[in-house]
Amino acid sequence: MTSGNNGASTPEDEDPFGYLYADGQANGAQPPSGGGYGYGYPNSVNRSRSVGQRQYGQQQAPAAPNGPYGQVPQQQGPSGYNQPAAHYAAPETFPGGAPTSQQPMPGYNTGGGRRSGGPNTKGLLIGAIAVVAAVVIGIAIAMAGGDDKKNDSGNEAAATPSTSQSSQPSPSGSGEASAKELPKTDAKALALGGTAALTSDVKGAKADGGIYVSGFNQVGSSVTWTVNGIPKSGKYSLYTGYSVPGKDATATLTVNGTASTTPVGMDNYAHAKEGDYEKGWTQTYNYIQLNKGTNTIKVSCEQGNQCDALIDQLWLVNGWVKS
Known part of the structure; x- marks a missing residue:
């Protein structure tokens, strides 16, 4: 067109x-x-105005009752401004409508502080401390148990043969120092048996007055020491002072009526020449068990022993020690 x-x-x-x-x-x-x-719209109202001619707050002409497309008349609000009809109001203005203010986060109050229903950080901290304490206690118990095992192994090591003998005792050392704490006897205080007798012909004996026991080289000869004042039952070392004429000798040891399977080994540790008793003075030791109080110690010449030796002293040392 x-x-x-x-x-x-x-x-x-x-x-x-x-x-x-x-x-x-x-x-x-x-x-x-x-x-x-209007333009092609019957019964419509023409409200065209030039810019600036619209006056708010004034009563407007109502629309035709049967206006097109179901137009809804405006309501006059209390302030004089046109307000939309009630059923066109925002959803939050109706009872039960959507909330218009920001909701607080769970666990926190509106004042910024924590609510009583929030996480219990104090309880968590106490639990963590308890776990650490349990670990520390477990480590301490494990360490203590290890020390006990070490001590037990040491005791087992110490409980080896009840009687032992040195291969070459030293004339001086810890044995003599320890002997001062326990009884010590000279030859003249010993009970003699068999052909054993006291004499002082050979020089070098350490007993008082140079007195020693001779005649020991016959079967049945013996020296017996009755020891008083043993402080406690346990392990002790018996020392024997002797001299041999350039050759080894042996004797039998009996403690409280029980003979030991280990002899008193009186070897030629001094390296004396044969027949030279004066150069052959030395000492040896045996490990023994004693009872608290009084004990009897006997050194004798028995069948199978080589007893050519002179004896001047006997003494004790605490524990099983080496001189």
Whole structure:
């Protein structure tokens, strides 16, 4: 359709907005006048106004009761401004509608502090401390148990043969120092048996007055020491002072009536020449068990012993020690 071929209708009847275009204006289209009906919408109200002519707060003419598309009249609010109808209000304005304020996070109150229902950090801290304490106690118990095992192994090591003898005792050392704490006897205080007798012909004896026991080289000869004042039952070392004439000798040891399977080994540790008793003075030791109080110690020449030796002293040392 063109403006030059418009049929029987006028331009404004055919296109109510023809006055907006150049070709419509050329064909005589004019804008509608106020107060009439709108463009092609029967019963509509024309409220067109120039910019700035709208006055808020004034009563507006109501729309036709049967206006197009179910238009809803405006309500006059208390402040004079036009307000939408109640059923077009925002959902939050209705009872039970969506909340309009920000809800607090669970576990926190509106004042910024923690609520009583939040996580119990104090309880967690106490639990962590308890776990650490349990670990520390477990480590301490394990360490203590290890020390006990070490001590037990040491005791087992100490409980080896009840009687033992040195291969080469030293003339001096810890044995003599320890002997001062326990009884010591010279030959003249010993009970003699068999052919044993006291004499002082050979020099070098350490007993008081140089007295020693001779005649020991016969079966049945013996020296017996009754020891008083043993402080406690346990392990002791018996030392024997003797001299041999350049050759080894042996004797039998009996403690409290029980003979030991280990002899008193009186070897030629001094390296004396044969027959030289004066150069053959030395000492030896045996491990023994004694009872608290009084004990009897006997050194004797028995069948199978080589008893050619002189005896001058006997003494005790605490424990099983080596001189």
